Amino acid sequence: CRRWGRAMEILQELEEKCATPTWKLKRIADAMNVEMHAGLASEGGSKLKMLITYVDKLPTGNEEGLYYALDLGGTNFRVLRVQLGGKEGGIVCQEFTEVSIPPNLMVGTSTELFDYIAAELGKFVSEESEDFKVPPGRQREIGFTFSFPVMQTLIASGNLIKWTKGFNIEDAVGKDVVEELMKAIRERGLDMRVNALVNDTVGTLAGGRYTHKNAIAAIILGTGTNAAYVERVQAIPKWHGPLPDSGEMVINMEWGNFRSSHLPLTEYDHSLDAESLNPGEQIFEKIISGMYLGEIVRKVICKMAEEALLFGDNVPPKLKVPFIFRTPDMSAMHHDSSADLNVVGSKLKNIFEISDTSLEVRKVVVEICNIIATRGSRLAAAGILGILKKMGKDSVSDVKGEKNVIAMDGGLYEHYTEYSKCLENTLKELVGDDASESIIIELSKDGSGIGAALLAASLSTQ
Numbered sequence: 168c169r170r171w172g173r174a175m176e177i178l179q180e181l182e183e184k185c186a187t188p189t190w191k192l193k194r195i196a197d198a199m200n201v202e203m204h205a206g207l208a209s210e211g212g213s214k215l216k217m218l219i220t221y222v223d224k225l226p227t228g229n230e231e232g233l234y235y236a237l238d239l240g241g242t243n244f245r246v247l248r249v250q251l252g253g254k255e256g257g258i259v260c261q262e263f264t265e266v267s268i269p270p271n272l273m274v275g276t277s278t279e280l281f282d283y284i285a286a287e288l289g290k291f292v293s294e295e296s297e298d299f300k301v302p303p304g305r306q307r308e309i310g311f312t313f314s315f316p317v318m319q320t321l322i323a324s325g326n327l328i329k330w331t332k333g334f335n336i337e338d339a340v341g342k343d344v345v346e347e348l349m350k351a352i353r354e355r356g357l358d359m360r361v362n363a364l365v366n367d368t369v370g371t372l373a374g375g376r377y378t379h380k381n382a383i384a385a386i387i388l389g390t391g392t393n394a395a396y397v398e399r400v401q402a403i404p405k406w407h408g409p410l411p412d413s414g415e416m417v418i419n420m421e422w423g424n425f426r427s428s429h430l431p432l433t434e435y436d437h438s439l440d441a442e443s444l445n446p447g448e449q450i451f452e453k454i455i456s457g458m459y460l461g462e463i464v465r466k467v468i469c470k471m472a473e474e475a476l477l478f479g480d481n482v483p484p485k486l487k488v489p490f491i492f493r494t495p496d497m498s499a500m501h502h503d504s505s506a507d508l509n510v511v512g513s514k515l516k517n518i519f520e521i522s523d524t525s526l527e528v529r530k531v532v533v534e535i536c537n538i539i540a541t542r543g544s545r546l547a548a549a550g551i552l553g554i555l556k557k558m559g560k561d562s563v564s565d566v567k568g569e570k571n572v573i574a575m576d577g578g579l580y581e582h583y584t585e586y587s588k589c590l591e592n593t594l595k596e597l598v599g600d601d602a603s604e605s606i607i608i609e610l611s612k613d614g615s616g617i618g619a620a621l622l623a624a625s626l627s628t629q
């Protein structure tokens with residue numbers, strides 16, 4: 168009938184608009200590479216901030232002692248402690264706690280947010296067991312993973328440039344987030360200090376380097392997305408500081424803000440962006456990361472309900488509620504392997520209150536998930552190719568057996584198997600079978616927190 172025909176039209180148009188043929192991904196990788204150069208050349212030279220992190224040495228494996236990390240960056244906030252055993256000792260023990268951030272604190276005041284964090288930190292410290300040892304008279308030291316763009320002037324301080332991912336605490340913008348945290352820590356009477364302020368990408372890279380000395384870059388695919396890599400200081404024209412011994416500097420790309428005319432954008436993306444807290448910004452993030460993928464899918468289903476009456480003459484009201492459909496629900500539907508797609512059916516019922524869906528309709532919904540996840544993961548692979556190109560590691564290495572490890576962290580990559588499989592296959596497609604032998608993507612679960620603790624350890628001067 169006509170209505171089904173319209174649904175198929177919408178689906179086909181979506182597929183065409185979201186297409187990411189290899190040639191297009193290569194152009195996107197080239198554009199990423201160009202923007203990386205521009206961002207390194209001058210402050211404000213590109214949409215890519217290419218932030219200098221003041222991390223010029225990564226962990227060596229010799230780190231020793233008890234260190235804490237705070238990881239703030241998305242829906243959850245984590246506190247962890249690790250006891251490091253020094254050379255050959257490795258990680259002796261570690262513990263963490265995870266607390267969700269009350270939504271009102273994500274858009275409240277700086278003091279409220281940091282006080283909440285300090286309170287959770289205090290609770291966690293008070294539960295420290297005998298397994299963890301801090302020498303008498305020594306302060307407990309913290310690596311602070313803060314996954315928003317920050318302009319640093321030192322390793323242990325930095326001013327917040329802007330919020331992303333649903334946070335919007337106006338009075339914190341421009342302030343030193345370490346100072347804000349330290350104020351709250353002192354208020355709570357905690358005897359601790361922050362040694363290192365790191366982005367989650369940088370933490371993940373540090374964590375990756377601890378286990379793989381060939382870790383060269385890190386990617387986050389969670390609520391948001393970002394990347395960091397090791398750059399030669401000589402290749403950073405905007406760096407006017409002293410040349411570090413290593414000759415290297417970790418760069419936090421803030422690639423979520425990447426944008427290029429080659430990016431395949433649809434009407435759904437434009438509408439999501441317009442309704443977001445940060446219109447016009449973080450466009451790459453808005454098409455590839457976990458906070459947004461489910462929302463894009465919802466918008467497509469909603470259009471089908473409105474224009475093709477996919478669920479009858481009336482549009483189910485729940486379909487119109489922004490962000491009601493989350494990416495974990497999307498991946499559950501996408502992974503549904505039952506013959507009658509009953510996971511899809513029950514999700515449609517529980518989330519959107521749409522009952523009795525036909526198998527045909529469920530298949531269309533899965534196809535929408537597939538199109539949106541495929542576009543996102545292929546674009547993420549193109550971004551990785553851009554970094555590899557910048558580092559000169561996108562082709563077959565002259566060094567026999569050389570491996571380049573890319574440390575990966577984030578719930579999207581970890582749990583959304585169709586997404587991560589597609590990303591790996593796409594990277595292989597882009598660099599070719601031979602070069603892909605030397606590139607290893609390694610999931611480092613919670614790498615960002617542990618990495619921050621490792622950096623705090625390697626920077627400790629006590």
Ligand code: ADP
Pocket residue numbers: 240241242243388389390391456457458494495496498499576577578579582583
């Ligand atoms: P954050 O990025 O907030 O630091 P995580 O790395 O844990 O946190 O990632 C959480 C995000 O990962 C969620 O917001 C969600 O988008 C995504 N995610 C979590 N579980 C799944 C899942 N099963 N399938 C798809 N995406 C998931």
Ligand code: MG
Pocket residue numbers: 240241314367389577615
């Ligand atoms: Mg995280």
